Amino acid sequence: MAKDLLFEIGLEEIPARFIRAAMEQLKERTEKWLESSRIRHGEVQAFATPRRLAVLVKDASERQTDVSEEVKGPSRKIALGEDGAWSKAALGFARSQGVSPDDFTFKELGGVEYIYATKNSKGVESASLLAEGLTGIVHAMTFPKNMRWGAYDFKFVRPIRWLVALFGSDVIDFEIAGVKTGNVSRGHRFLGKETVIQQPSQYVEALREQYVIADVKERESLILKQINHLAAEKDWTIAIKEDLLEEVLFLVETPTVLFGTFDPSFLNIPQEVLITSMREHQRYFPVLDKDGKLLPYFVTVRNGNAEHLDTIAKGNEKVLRARLSDAKFFYEEDQKLKIEDALAKLENIVYHEELGSVADKVRRIRQISDALAAKLGAAESAKVSRAADICKFDLVTQMVYEFPELQGTMGEDYARLAGEDEQVAKAVFEHYQPRFAGDVIPSTEAGSIVSIADKIDTIVGCFSIGIIPTGSQDPYALRRQTAGIVQIVLERKLPIGLNDIFDIAIQVHENSRNLKLSEGELRITLYEFFGLRVKRLLEGSIRYDVIDAVMAAGYDNIVSVVSRSRALADTIASQENFKTTVDSFTRVGNLASKAGAAVLDPALFSEAAEGALYEAWQSIHLPYAKALDSGDMTLALSLLSGMSDAITAFFDSVMVMADDEAVRGNRLALLAGVDGDMKSFADFGKLVW
Template identity: 60%
Template sequence: MNKDILIEIGMEEIPSRFIRDAANLLEKKISEWLSDSRIHFSGTKVFATPRRLAVVVNEVSTKQPDLRSEVKGPSKKIALNEQEEWSKAALGFARSQGVEPSDLFFKELKGIEYVHAVKNEIGIETKSILSDGISKIITSMVYPKNMRWGKHDLKYVRPIRWLVALYDEVIIPLEITGVHSGRTSRGHRFLGKEVDIQHPSTYVSQLKESFVFVDIEERKQLIHNQINTLAKDKNWVVSIKDDLLEEVLFLVEYPTALYGSFQSEFLEIPQEVLITSMREHQRYFPVFDHESNLLPHFITVRNGDKKSLDVVARGNEKVLKARLADARFFYQEDQNLPIDKALAKLEKIVYHEELGTVGDKVRRIRTISDQIAKFLSVDEKVQRQVTRASMICKFDLVTQMVYEFPELQGVMGEDYALKAGEDPVVSSAISQHYQPRFSGDSSPESIVGAIVSIADKLDSIVGCFSIGIVPTGSQDPYALRRSAAGIVQIVLDQKLNVNLTDLFDICFAVYEESNLLKTEMDDLREKCFDFFSLRVKNVLTDMNIRYDVIDAVMATNINDISSVVRRGKAVMQFVEQSDVKITLESFNRVNNLASKAENKKIEEAYFEENVEHDLYQKWNQLHSSFTKKLETSLELEALEMLKQLQIPITSFFDKVMVMSENENLRRNRLALLANISEDITKIADFQKIVI
């Protein structure tokens, strides 16, 4: 009869941002260990609160299945001696497999006979391996930050205070850092008590009786419903951000939503400041009316019951009042700082010891922005706006408000710039140049913001790459992946007529003039192209374009980002046609032989067969229109034109020996194929398409 397993690691409060990944890792480790141990189970469910990580494994088999396997040994030639008796090699093989020599037999593999043995392994009982296996799983858990306590050598996210380990009703004996396993869990720190878990199946219900909602999704839904109920009762609109909900979810074990208020006079401060102060510092949910105007109220979630909620609300109001008073003071003081003086302060902030100050970075951004604007042939007014926006895009970094709330960089710059009388387009570009700030965020709306944003992000990438800072694994301290993805998104959203080579050349020139290039130009260019190609690949993947189509379009040219995306979409549609196989085969035959061409000069005088004339004339007829289709971003139509070459290509190969002994005929035929191949590969390398 199958049994259930419960493992609960009870700790002091774990940082909320670590809990989700840690719980999933515990579940993964236990599942993989059981599978590797040949122990069957029907499923797992993970649980977590600020003070515990737990997993329940259902219907675990009580023993491993017996294992019967054939093991291959040496070949017959080696296994038998001259007397046709077992050799030392065969006898050694038998001993190693725990079988008698008489049990050995031969089996043919690929025309060669090998000696084999049947190995029977009796499955062991599950309970005999639980203690050791689970101990290793718990102690091998990996967290972003660890600590040590007492005299213990184990480094862990927080000190372990209790362990529950059950195999149905039976305790699995464990001992970690002096803590022995049992069936006793702990309820809510203030409302609950110790709980003796009777069986893994009663784990959730027993803890709920002790004021702990251990089920993650149940607790999340409870918080969500309570907030929405409050909002409905008060006729409010509450924006429940996923990241804030996730954080609150792992700060409480028994959630109770409540509301509070603050003085309406604080609404004179920019809405973004109030929202940031509530969300980031207090974990409050801001409240809006139905016109999206911020109201002087908030909703928070208590880790406890409904007793004395008015007292809890007053305490939260008092803390928020102090926060908002500080914000108002910073806001008023910052407006007394002229932009020019703020820019001067940037000269004292080090961006990177090898790349200079933030002031140096701003000057590079300005030069790069101006060059990009000229390349895009913007009008004089936009050029002036780009210059000014790039000059002052970082001035708010020295303000007190941004020092207190770094996430408001750009937002405060726009507000302060408007109040200082700057052009509204320039002011908004200060905020926009940080966009997209995260995956899924929008890109800058204005061309001014887009240009400055690209310049800023490009400067960061090229600067870091030039001094050897290249993201590896999960390490990306300068958020270079996000910067590259942002540039790709901006180019696509704004439909900018600029390619990667143009952007790199503009930036490389600035770095070369500043004597900041510490890497060979060709090497740097290659690294930048490889880095951006991964970002472009991600964009295509997000569009549900097949992996082979992605490889095909990226194999030819990734320089023009917009073209890569358009070609990806076009080829995706093209390869889904029912008769595409014959067309692709004809394209690939052309490409295979085209690589042997010495030049692309076609001389009609050397056409010997009618099919050569037919193919040439058809290609010549289509070539000009095909090129125009590509120039006007009509890749799918261009592909359909190339498809018309399929029949003449097939006829050509059926009746012509391309590699003729006649040098003139051979050279001319290869030249024809080379010209056709050049058009085909402007779309994709179709040899990478899997049919």
């Protein structure tokens, strides 16, 4: 027999950003507890609104399953005395397992006989376990922030106000923080009232009658359906940002979409400012025309029904008008601030107590940018310098103070209004790119160079004072900034190595302050840290052993390591006999490691196969180097593979480890030369077949 199980935790309003994780946690903990308690069950559904977390378990067994397990005890030698009687060890084992020694059996394991006991455990009524189990689940739950209330030591995300716990129609009787379980839930705070849940299966419909849509997917579907209907009706494009939709989803129990308008004169403010103000302060969805231009309307979601929507819209319009008036004031006031005056204010903003002010950081960015521009032969070095000088000036503006996420966006707009070159203004925005995984890279040369300079300054600065990410801790987002540099270098195919970037940044930091780490130690740490990001970049599309093999040849040139990885992976996939080639490469590498300081002298060749391998190697050596330099890694690998037959013939007819020391050294030197070219592509010995 089976019954449905319902458990609802009624709370004061939970922060929207906590709810989905809390709902999933409740479901996972319930499933794990049921499994560990040997209670069979069907589907487990989770529900959540701002005021509740709930889980519904279908067809939970009324009894635990019986278990019968075989437990190994002492060996026969220890279990039986010389007189054939059970020893103290055997009797103690029987007591610990709750069995009689008469029930022991003997089984051989690894050539030794052991006693075994079959331990039977009969399942108990599930109802007798539920109160303790559900209480334990609640106490085990964790949240980013907890609360205490009243005189209770118990902590939870928000105070518990009611509990519903039903197994079938029976209430599971227990109490948490002074709140006793029952079968009474609460509806919408204003539209609904208390409702009795007679059976767990009635939960969703009983709440629906009290203006609560408990199912998260249904609530989201309702919101999107109403938004899409409104967009079609008005011929609008309503910009739905996923994180805003997620937040709104957990702010309402009965969603009703409505729209309002604002004064078109506000459209003179940059569109990004208006959209940010609507989204961040008011949780509104902006309305755009078909060309992506902002219209003087907004869409919001009410936590209630469709009554008096005009009144609700007017109230929202009044609040938004105040918000946009503030934004307009900030925007107009910021334009009175000259860029040079803003830069002077950066002297008073501490970037880090050991790394100086933001102005100090800007000066380092300028120096790194200039050096990078020179190394890359930048066509517009003056624009790079100017963009680096002013890249952070908008941090002191009122608009960025109010909306930090607009840094760079406002800098570009204000720089353009101040008469800065268009590419310089654009670079002020772009130097923050890529801001997150999947974001685009800067489109301008200046933006790319200043972006790398800004990011490497942060990374080297933090590493030099001992701030190095460990585990999940990365407060300065150094992993993300490292990935950003890798992405820019790769996508723009910049002809610069990681060590060149490190050298420039380390030198700038050394000139401005003392480093806690030695230059050599810092460079090694940086190289390894960037290596992890390059590896992570490749892991999505390249098998692990290919990545290990290619990166063993070095990853200073990011473009090269990615190209080599793809060429090797493609060759392995397309050429069935490539394993034979790799085996020959690996054999060369194993012997080449013994060459030491031996010098190659072709005059010492005594076997035809030696000369043939030497000629094969010499014929591909320069073309191979040119292929590497040009980035044609498929050709480079093909040239290496072309030596396979000569290598096989060499090993078939030549004794490498000859008795004559000079001959042996010369043959090893030949293999070392061949292996040197191979190792510049990959360490083929790391490939796994």
